[in-house]
Amino acid sequence: MESHLRAIQNEGKIDLTYLTLVSKNALFFMSQDRHLELRNKVLKHIGPAKMKKWEQIIDQIINEQINSITETTSVDLIKQFTYPLYRKATQRLLGVNSSNPENFEYWVTRLQELLEPLLPIRTLKQMEVAFKDLIIQLKAGNSLKEEINENPPSLLSELLNWNNPKFNQDDIFSAVLVLYGASINVSQTLANIIYHLLSAPNSIRESASDPKWVKNNLEYLIKIGASPKYVHRIATKDQKFGEYFIAEKDNVLLDLPAIHSNGCPYQNSEKWEENILQKKFHLAFGQGIHYCVGAGYSRFIIRKAIPVLFNKFKNIDLQSKTPDLGNLNQAVSLNSLFVTFKNI
Numbered sequence: 462m463e464s465h466l467r468a469i470q471n472e473g474k475i476d477l478t479y480l481t482l483v484s485k486n487a488l489f490f491m492s493q494d495r496h497l498e499l500r501n502k503v504l505k506h507i508g509p510a511k512m513k514k515w516e517q518i519i520d521q522i523i524n525e526q527i528n529s530i531t532e533t534t535s536v537d538l539i540k541q542f543t544y545p546l547y548r549k550a551t552q553r554l555l556g557v558n559s560s561n562p563e564n565f566e567y568w569v570t571r572l573q574e575l576l577e578p579l580l581p582i583r584t585l586k587q588m589e590v591a592f593k594d595l596i597i598q599l600k601a602g603n604s605l606k607e608e609i610n611e612n613p614p615s616l617l618s619e620l621l622n623w624n625n626p627k628f629n630q631d632d633i634f635s636a637v638l639v640l641y642g643a644s645i646n647v648s649q650t651l652a653n654i655i656y657h658l659l660s661a662p663n664s665i666r667e668s669a670s671d672p673k674w675v676k677n678n679l680e681y682l683i684k685i686g687a688s689p690k691y692v693h694r695i696a697t698k699d700q701k702f703g704e705y706f707i708a709e710k711d712n713v714l715l716d717l718p719a720i721h722s723n724g725c726p727y728q729n730s731e732k733w734e735e736n737i738l739q740k741k742f743h744l745a746f747g748q749g750i751h752y753c754v755g756a757g758y759s760r761f762i763i764r765k766a767i768p769v770l771f772n773k774f775k776n777i778d779l780q781s782k783t784p785d786l787g788n789l790n791q792a793v794s795l796n797s798l799f800v801t802f803k804n805i
């Protein structure tokens with residue numbers, strides 16, 4: 462990606478300094494030693510083995526968020542639960558503070574676009590301005606931060622103290638920005654899962670308040686709710702898969718909803734009983750060397766948040782069975798998730 466952007470920059474005589482900086486430090490596009498070193502460092506602080514350390518903070522944020530919801534006529538669970546939960550917990554985990562939070566959040570939600578190959582030049586120019594702004598805000602937010610004794614320290618603090626000559630300060634801020642942008646999947650996936658559970662047969666839906674049931678069925682829930690639409694790869698050799706022939710250097714797009722659900726994931730609600738105990742294998746977090754570094758954290762927060770929601774509100778119902786689908790090219794996501802409260 463980095464060399465691709467440099468080529469566009471030189472050919473098109475446009476300045477893509479920040480876009481190149483962000484791509485250079487986006488684990489998705491990195492390779493070899495630099496990739497592995499950053500990956501391992503990130504996993505060392507926020508990997509699955511570290512979640513116990515974060516449990517108290519995550520529990521507290523989930524509880525604060527759930528307690529802020531009052532039973533009015535209808536509530537948008539994305540606006541009032543999944544999104545603020547993702548934002549607060551992930552900002553604390555990664556150490557993200559911004560000097561202009563509203564503008565920051567807007568552009569961060571558009572980071573997913575960068576993953577799309579072959580973007581038009583005008584979008585690249587827009588992204589350059591946005592990334593420049595985001596990095597400046599992130600740095601300013603970090604310097605404004607009060608000197609408190611963070612326990613556990615955020616990922617940003619750990620990375621800034623890293624002393625690895627391959628990563629300067631700009632590289633570190635860029636890497637953290639990408640991680641934060643990638644984390645929006647937590648809000649989208651959690652919202653999708655809640656939608657599926659609210660559409661499920663009663664027996665399944667009632668189980669959602671049981672932490673043990675959620676833990677045991679987490680992989681299935683993630684499989685049907687995962688928000689990423691595609692995994693992109695460039696084929697490194699000629700290969701045949703069944704009836705498909707893929708030539709070296711072909712741009713290969715793995716369509717995750719097609720692989721997981723044979724189509725639109727929002728239409729699979731009747732298949733729960735037969736599927737719940739099987740087909741747990743999925744590609745929701747990718748596979749291999751680029752396997753999601755946020756998978757442990759995502760599993761942890763999703764597994765914790767679902768029973769808290771379904772315990773507190775045993776009486777919620779979807780306001781409409783028709784999902785309010787978003788139109789993001791890269792994510793299966795909902796714009797809103799309105800629920801109403803039954804009198805029980």
Ligand code: HEM
Pocket residue numbers: 488489490491500639640641643644645646647650651687688689692693744745746747748750751752753754755756758759
């Ligand atoms: C439910 C939530 C999430 C889902 C479904 C998800 C999904 C994915 C998928 C499918 C990939 C593989 C992409 C590829 O191979 O091209 C991936 C990689 C990645 N994810 Fe996630 N993700 C989630 C949460 C997160 C979070 C919370 C973070 C950050 C803390 C994150 C950061 C990343 C990064 C940096 C990579 C690239 C890793 C590498 O290339 O070494 N993700 N994710």
